[in-house]
Amino acid sequence: MGRRSDHTREQLREMIIAAGHREMAEAGYARFSARQVAKTIGYAIGTIYNVLGSYDQLVLAINGRTLDLWCDYLGSRLAGVNDDRLRAAIDAYFEFAILNRNAWGALYDFRLPPDEALPEYYAAKVTAITDLVVQEVASALPPAHIGEAPALARSLLASVHGHCVFTLNGTFQLLGEGDPLGAALARVRDAMARFG
Amino acid sequence: MGRRSDHTREQLREMIIAAGHREMAEAGYARFSARQVAKTIGYAIGTIYNVLGSYDQLVLAINGRTLDLWCDYLGSRLAGVNDDRLRAAIDAYFEFAILNRNAWGALYDFRLPPDEALPEYYAAKVTAITDLVVQEVASALPPAHIGEAPALARSLLASVHGHCVFTLNGTFQLLGEGDPLGAALARVRDAMARFG
DNA sequence: TTAAAATATTAGACAGTGTTCAGTTAACCG
DNA sequence: CGGTTAACTGAACACTGTCTAATATTTTAA
Numbered sequence: 123m124g125r126r127s128d129h130t131r132e133q134l135r136e137m138i139i140a141a142g143h144r145e146m147a148e149a150g151y152a153r154f155s156a157r158q159v160a161k162t163i164g165y166a167i168g169t170i171y172n173v174l175g176s177y178d179q180l181v182l183a184i185n186g187r188t189l190d191l192w193c194d195y196l197g198s199r200l201a202g203v204n205d206d207r208l209r210a211a212i213d214a215y216f217e218f219a220i221l222n223r224n225a226w227g228a229l230y231d232f233r234l235p236p237d238e239a240l241p242e243y244y245a246a247k248v249t250a251i252t253d254l255v256v257q258e259v260a261s262a263l264p265p266a267h268i269g270e271a272p273a274l275a276r277s278l279l280a281s282v283h284g285h286c287v288f289t290l291n292g293t294f295q296l297l298g299e300g301d302p303l304g305a306a307l308a309r310v311r312d313a314m315a316r317f318g
Numbered sequence: 319m320g321r322r323s324d325h326t327r328e329q330l331r332e333m334i335i336a337a338g339h340r341e342m343a344e345a346g347y348a349r350f351s352a353r354q355v356a357k358t359i360g361y362a363i364g365t366i367y368n369v370l371g372s373y374d375q376l377v378l379a380i381n382g383r384t385l386d387l388w389c390d391y392l393g394s395r396l397a398g399v400n401d402d403r404l405r406a407a408i409d410a411y412f413e414f415a416i417l418n419r420n421a422w423g424a425l426y427d428f429r430l431p432p433d434e435a436l437p438e439y440y441a442a443k444v445t446a447i448t449d450l451v452v453q454e455v456a457s458a459l460p461p462a463h464i465g466e467a468p469a470l471a472r473s474l475l476a477s478v479h480g481h482c483v484f485t486l487n488g489t490f491q492l493l494g495e496g497d498p499l500g501a502a503l504a505r506v507r508d509a510m511a512r513f514g
Numbered sequence: 515t516t517a518a519a520a521t522a523t524t525a526g527a528c529a530g531t532g533t534t535c536a537g538t539t540a541a542c543c544g
Numbered sequence: 545c546g547g548t549t550a551a552c553t554g555a556a557c558a559c560t561g562t563c564t565a566a567t568a569t570t571t572t573a574a
Contacts (some may be wrong), residue, residue: 169553248489284480
């Protein structure tokens with residue numbers, strides 16, 4: 123029916139993303155369905171496509187929400203920490219991933235078709251998280267080597283990410299690794315040891 | 319119809335996995351379809367379910383094939399290498415992933431439902447690859463620390479894996495990382511530097 | 515030789531999915 | 545009042561994985 127008790131496109135977009143994020147968190151990427159999102163907010167599927175444009179854009183918007191939450195989580199987890207902030211950052215990385223398995227996993231389960239580029243708004247959110255890490259690495263680096271912070275941060279991010287993936291997908295359990303977080307921290311320490 | 323020019327279950331299983339692996343390599347996990355596999359080998363879908371049991375078992379079998387190929391690739395790439403075998407191993411890890419983007423990606427895109435355990439045959443294949451790496455790490459370690467090889471190998475595997483993931487999913491490109499392989503190697507060197 | 519059992523294979527129904535779009539409803543504006 | 549515009553629907557389409565009753569052939573046993 124027309125617009126008896128309608129929302130504006132902006133409000134509806136927000137409702138869809140919020141409900142979508144909830145469903146992604148509960149069902150996980152493999153069982154996520156746009157139709158189910160429509161059902162839970164009481165709209166027809168067509169509406170979701172009118173507002174978001176496509177399934178891929180919907181998932182991207184939901185993942186964008188997850189990135190926002192992740193960035194906030196890292197920020198709040200680091201606020202007020204004075205010593206060993208690098209360790210706190212790694213802890214927070216793992217914590218968020220474990221606390222939000224499904225939503226976090228969707229960040230990597232979903233990929234745009236190879237010919238399509240990430241929307242700028244999404245790239246900015248990824249960069250925001252990265253910049254946070256770059257800053258922490260820079261603070262932990264001797265002043266003479268601060269210029270290497272961005273490259274080192276990217277690499278450490280990848281290392282920690284790998285440990286996080288192997289933790290959540292069961293690889294570490296299969297291999298008998300009992301302390302994934304400790305291992306990740308050890309690798310970061312090894313890398314920092316290169317600089318005094 | 320019946321079994322006029324039929325194959326034995328064993329032969330058919332092999333045909334399905336081979337064709338499935340081919341389709342996975344071409345289409346990727348997101349676009350992979352059991353029905354398409356059936357079509358390319360000229361059988362009905364039902365047959366695939368009779369032979370493999372379920373979609374998940376089919377993908378697992380295909381991924382198992384990929385693990386076999388991966389293990390062989392690592393082995394042959396290391397054969398005859400005398401110095402810096404660790405570097406050769408990392409190179410081979412990246413090479414295989416890049417040369418087999420889709421099949422390699424499916425290894426991690428697919429996950430069994432959380433309540434189901436990996437079949438033993440599959441776990442064995444994962445362990446086979448890991449053992450290869452453990453051996454290389456052990457060789458590169460001072461004799462006094464050989465006992466730490468398994469744990470270190472798992473951790474280095476995770477680190478390299480993280481770099482590999484960020485390379486293939488575009489994260490490194492987004493962040494301006496131009497030498498992912500070099501970064502991965504640097505992290506491994508840092509870790510080995512801990513031991514003399 | 516013949517009947518029974520085992521095997522290989524199919525067809526088709528079922529309940530889902532993403533996607534599209536012509537059409538409907540209701541509010542707003544001149 | 546009539547026209548424009550924005551919000552929204554729902555049916556149709558072409559797929560998907562899953563299951564099962566039925567069928568065709570071969571093997572085995574009596």
